[in-house]
Amino acid sequence: MDLGFRGEVADFYHRFRRGYPPAVIDSLVEMFALTTDDVVVDLGCGTGQLTLPIAERVRSVVAVDPEPDMLLRARRAASEHEVTNVSWMVGSDTDIPTLGTLIGDGRLGAVTIGQALHWMRHEELFRAVVPFARSGGGVAVVTNGTPLWLQDTAWSRALCGYLEDWLGSKPTRTCGTDDASQRRYRDSLIAAGYDTAVVSVDYSDELSAEQIVGGVYSALPVARIPPAEQRPRFAERLGEVLQPHQPFVEQIQVTILIGRIP
Template sequence: MTAPAFGGEVSDYYQRFRRGYPPEVADALVGVFGLMRDDVVLDLGCGTGQLTRVLAPRVGAVLGMDSEPDMLAEARRATAEPNIGWVLGADTDLGALTTALGPGRLGAVTVAQALHWMDHERLFAAVRPLLRAGGGVAVVTNGEPLWLQDTAWSAALRQLMADHLGVPLHRTCGTDASSQERYREALSAAGYTVDLRVVDYSATLTVEEIVGGVFSAMSPEQLPAPAARPEFTERVRRAIEPHGPLRERVRVRILTGVR
């Protein structure tokens, strides 16, 4: 695990261009954990609040917690829901949160597209005392990265990005089968009852949305200089548009562990 870099302009691209979650994802979480209007949910590694905002209307309150202040600042700016609290903190702060909230206070802890930055075994153990009976942990992944999909336009994007960054691109951010299996086994070993739900959807993207999504996944050092971004966008357009329509099929995986 390398320390992630989601600060500065990357957080702005993340807020504007990263996929959100369809309402069916929140419905699945409500069903699995029996979430009610008086439940509090912790969304750990919340980023700019993609899952936090979808959960908020269904429960009493959501705490969106993230270790990157710029992501939280973008989340706060983009959010109208009054029952979300944004908290600066990391997975390693859960002991302090348990002391602050008291045991059994949370209906669920969600970790969406963020577990690959954390020590998942330690996290699953640390979360247990925070959960009420019937509550649990959800490990959510939101489809494959734009450049790792099984389409011709994605392959062209992958080649262009590998040329730009000077390295081949393989990192799947926890969406691959072996990561999913490791998470499942660790949840089970920590005493949770494990289940998997999936939500499928498809979307047609513009070149600008794809470039914004790519920028949201770069570190600040990898981002092209502002003046070079229009030219980068045109290179992407020339590479991928011949393979259009720019359609992606997204599978949201919701791996749950009930306490």
């Protein structure tokens, strides 16, 4: 399956997607009692939004993603930030059993999944992690706010309408952030034998029109991004649609669904 996180999308992703505030990393460290003895797997690591700050708090991170371009961009970011304790691996959720065998039974501090579980077979994944996680370790499913076009603000509704005209259909993907998906994930964690908890970190931030355009491009499969010569027109027309709704304030809720091995 072509996920489309390739080429320019990797660059847009890195440039325009939010990272995670320090309170999110603190919560992960606290909930799993992570220390500098721990190994963490960051699954669906993208360009390293969770990987790099977690790496500063543990012994090492194995960062896994099926898209080589995302990994390349992440590796470059790690080198820019002088982060040297991450192994970057092309792979996916189905590689967890092999990876777990390498790390060893009961040795894994946590598997973190930032804004990526909706691409995975979560029930199998949760079960697969159990033998490798140490007591008190487990799985963290992290969301990073509501997609830009689904927020409860006038500018977001205007963006949604613009994208509907342009794509030919209403953008509706929630990317696992909706309540029903979160309930499903939590039920699956419980069924696999984890104790669960939910932590959320809320903050607000103002976006520029350029950040909204970049955020949209970062969320499209590479084949759907307007060709370079059409981008100025795309941005100009979107700017006109958004302009009456300034300032573009976003309320971000990061949710951390924790599944802990008793």
